[in-house]
Amino acid sequence: MSKSYRDGLPISPENFVDQLMRLKRGSIGRRDFLGLTGLGIATAVMAREIGIMPTPAFAAESLGDRMSIATWPNYHDPQTFENFKKDTGVAVEVNVFGSNEEMLAKLQAGASGWSLFVPTNYTISTYKKLGIIEPLDMAKLPNFDGTQEDPRFTSEGTIDKVIYAVPKNWGTTGFAVNTKKLSKPMTSWKEFWDTAMAEGDGRTMVHDYQLTTIGNALKYFGYSFNSLKQDELAKAEELLLKVKPHLFAVSSDYQPGMRAGDAWMTMCWTNDGAQLHRDIPEIAYVLGKEGGEIWTDFYAIPKDAPNKPAGYALLNYLMNPQVAVKEHLANGAPSTDARVNKLLPKEVLDNPILYPAADLLTPLEFGAAATLTDPGRAELMARFKSA
Amino acid sequence: MSAGIGAVSMHGNRFRHNFLTALLLAPATAWLVVFLVLPFIAIAVFSVGERAPEGGYQAAFTLAQYANLPARATAFWNTMLLAPVGALACLLVAYPVAYYLALRAPQRWRLILLALVVIPFWTSLLMRTYAWMYILGGRGIPALLAFIGIEDVRLINTPGAVLLGIVYGYLPLMILPIYVSLERLDRRLLEASADLGATPLSTFLGVTLKLSLPGVMTGFSLVMILLLGEYLIPTLLGGGKVFFIGNALVDLFLQSRNWPFGSAIAITLVAVSVVVLIAANRISTRVSGARRVDLI
Numbered sequence: 001m002s003k004s005y006r007d008g009l010p011i012s013p014e015n016f017v018d019q020l021m022r023l024k025r026g027s028i029g030r031r032d033f034l035g036l037t038g039l040g041i042a043t044a045v046m047a048r049e050i051g052i053m054p055t056p057a058f059a060a061e062s063l064g065d066r067m068s069i070a071t072w073p074n075y076h077d078p079q080t081f082e083n084f085k086k087d088t089g090v091a092v093e094v095n096v097f098g099s100n101e102e103m104l105a106k107l108q109a110g111a112s113g114w115s116l117f118v119p120t121n122y123t124i125s126t127y128k129k130l131g132i133i134e135p136l137d138m139a140k141l142p143n144f145d146g147t148q149e150d151p152r153f154t155s156e157g158t159i160d161k162v163i164y165a166v167p168k169n170w171g172t173t174g175f176a177v178n179t180k181k182l183s184k185p186m187t188s189w190k191e192f193w194d195t196a197m198a199e200g201d202g203r204t205m206v207h208d209y210q211l212t213t214i215g216n217a218l219k220y221f222g223y224s225f226n227s228l229k230q231d232e233l234a235k236a237e238e239l240l241l242k243v244k245p246h247l248f249a250v251s252s253d254y255q256p257g258m259r260a261g262d263a264w265m266t267m268c269w270t271n272d273g274a275q276l277h278r279d280i281p282e283i284a285y286v287l288g289k290e291g292g293e294i295w296t297d298f299y300a301i302p303k304d305a306p307n308k309p310a311g312y313a314l315l316n317y318l319m320n321p322q323v324a325v326k327e328h329l330a331n332g333a334p335s336t337d338a339r340v341n342k343l344l345p346k347e348v349l350d351n352p353i354l355y356p357a358a359d360l361l362t363p364l365e366f367g368a369a370a371t372l373t374d375p376g377r378a379e380l381m382a383r384f385k386s387a
Numbered sequence: 388m389s390a391g392i393g394a395v396s397m398h399g400n401r402f403r404h405n406f407l408t409a410l411l412l413a414p415a416t417a418w419l420v421v422f423l424v425l426p427f428i429a430i431a432v433f434s435v436g437e438r439a440p441e442g443g444y445q446a447a448f449t450l451a452q453y454a455n456l457p458a459r460a461t462a463f464w465n466t467m468l469l470a471p472v473g474a475l476a477c478l479l480v481a482y483p484v485a486y487y488l489a490l491r492a493p494q495r496w497r498l499i500l501l502a503l504v505v506i507p508f509w510t511s512l513l514m515r516t517y518a519w520m521y522i523l524g525g526r527g528i529p530a531l532l533a534f535i536g537i538e539d540v541r542l543i544n545t546p547g548a549v550l551l552g553i554v555y556g557y558l559p560l561m562i563l564p565i566y567v568s569l570e571r572l573d574r575r576l577l578e579a580s581a582d583l584g585a586t587p588l589s590t591f592l593g594v595t596l597k598l599s600l601p602g603v604m605t606g607f608s609l610v611m612i613l614l615l616g617e618y619l620i621p622t623l624l625g626g627g628k629v630f631f632i633g634n635a636l637v638d639l640f641l642q643s644r645n646w647p648f649g650s651a652i653a654i655t656l657v658a659v660s661v662v663v664l665i666a667a668n669r670i671s672t673r674v675s676g677a678r679r680v681d682l683i
Binding site: 099102104105108203205244247251257373382383385 | 438465520628
């Protein structure tokens with residue numbers, strides 16, 4: 001049977017253009033991509049290969065075979081989700097985000113598809129106010145023990161004595177420095193910003209996140225991390241616009257740049273600082289002596305969660321100290337749970353990146369709810385990014 | 388009597404014909420209404436609204452969002468610069484390739500070469516842009532350069548990297564239309580031009596280039612329109628520092644949750660795209676001697 005030579009041509013120009021336009025319209029953001037290609041696909045494949053093996057503990061309520069979680073980059077032990085899948089048959093798709101604003105935006109638009117997500121302390125009151133989350137059904141979380149939680153870090157999950165979110169871990173926002181490239185010791189945000197315009201020119205990263213990028217610019221002048229005052233924000237903006245041309249990138253996913261050696265210094269969260277230092281010892285983690293952010297990330301379940309039973313099951317699983325300890329060893333952020341701390345090895349508990357000295361912790365501030373929704377700070381960030 | 392029956396059946400035929408036309412057009416029409424017209428109306432309505440205190444949309448009737456457009460003037464300006472420059476760079480790379488494919492490549496190789504142009508584009512633009520991130524990043528070309536003693540070269544997150552990503556990403560959109568117009572070129576015209584004493588250069592300018600202009604204009608407009616909304620490549624290869632109107636839109640919806648302002652920008656962008664499209668069509672009609680070029 002003879003075939004036309006055209007059969008060998010894989011795609012016509014017209015088809016190709018259609019295809020590209022479709023890809024373009026359907027093009028997804030980097031963090032979606034990370035989630036989808038990384039753990040999402042891995043777990044989805046696992047789900048099909050291994051099959052469903054429900055344990056008696058979960059047999060009472062159908063958990064379905066998949067759920068989706070929204071969280072932060074490099075934030076979980078991938079093994080956790082694989083083990084959860086083995087135990088329950090539920091494949092977990094992981095969506096990774098760079099800012100609380102992004103999570104809120106998806107939830108506000110509705111139908112995020114998540115059955116569990118990881119909001120930061122200062123956002124929880126807004127989620128409650130907007131009716132995006134509802135009180136947790138604590139009967140479904142027997143592994144959670146409130147009496148073991150450190151109240152310094154956990155208060156914002158409880159509103160009017162009702163628990164809306166339970167803590168995952170706490171941490172700080174400082175900066176990471178590759179000391180081989182930038183050998184001058186640094187201790188302050190002032191030095192961070194000044195170095196970014198001098199020795200660190202073209203090699204410095206700041207978060208794509210208004211809270212920390214504006215907050216730490218405010219610290220340059222000694223203002224509050226959470227300031228909403230016009231004149232103080234104007235000073236911070238002036239600094240940010242001056243630094244902008246010297247930056248390597250504005251991105252919350254800074255580990256690849258730091259690991260590849262393209263970036264020498266970056267705004268950094270505890271967990272990333274610990275991971276980077278663990279793998280590349282010359283990368284140091286510094287807390288600005290002027291202060292900055294201290295935070296707690298929580299687990300919460302959206303009201304419109306498509307698979308609430310699985311969301312609760314995963315949350316309960318994560319609250320098991322034996323599971324949580326592996327999470328902390330992988331992600332590097334300090335736990336709020338005394339039961340977990342008992343299981344952590346001594347070198348982790350002695351790590352100054354996780355547990356900074358008291359004089360460095362004292363000036364730190366928790367993010368304020370108002371910064372999340374303040375249009376002034378949002379516009380400032382937009383002006384900075386578009387400059 | 389028979390005339391009456393004829394009239395009835397003719398009427399029936401026409402009815403059936405109209406009904407069939409409507410039936411055949413219905414899926415496409417429904418598709419366009421649901422996925423183009425309705426969202427567009429929603430965006431138009433949003434654009435005269437206000438940002439709710441916690442973000443999102445709050446009903447209002449105000450032109451404040453449009454008055455605020457200058458707040459994104461830099462992003463608009465960057466886009467207005469990027470779109471033609473990116474399309475031009477694409478054109479300069481694509482034309483010789485298309486020329487070779489259409490006029491110089493041996494017949495039996497042509498389809499294979501054409502397939503090679505197209506095959507990489509079966510992979511998502513996102514994946515391919517990621518590949519560039521690693522090629523240009525510290526463990527890619529700079530590591531090779533360090534190996535021969537050139538230290539600390541930075542390629543990623545520069546405007547050059549963005550331009551490279553754009554040219555790479557949109558190249559086939561430029562190559563294919565030019566290829567099509569060059570392939571249709573009547574070779575006898577080239578011989579005639581040479582016979583009449585024209586140099587190869589003036590033959591190229593007066594015959595080849597002129598006759599391929601519709602393809603050039605199609606490719607140029609396609610690439611330019613797509614570049615007007617580009618945000619992925621600047622984010623990944625520009626490190627979020629190179630900021631276009633597409634990036635401004637993403638931020639307004641996904642960070643600051645200012646839907647009304649984002650909608651106003653989207654409407655403006657659509658308006659600008661339409662103007663560009665019309666202008667491109669006009670120009671190409673003029674240069675190619677009243678031959679209309681259908682872009683969409």
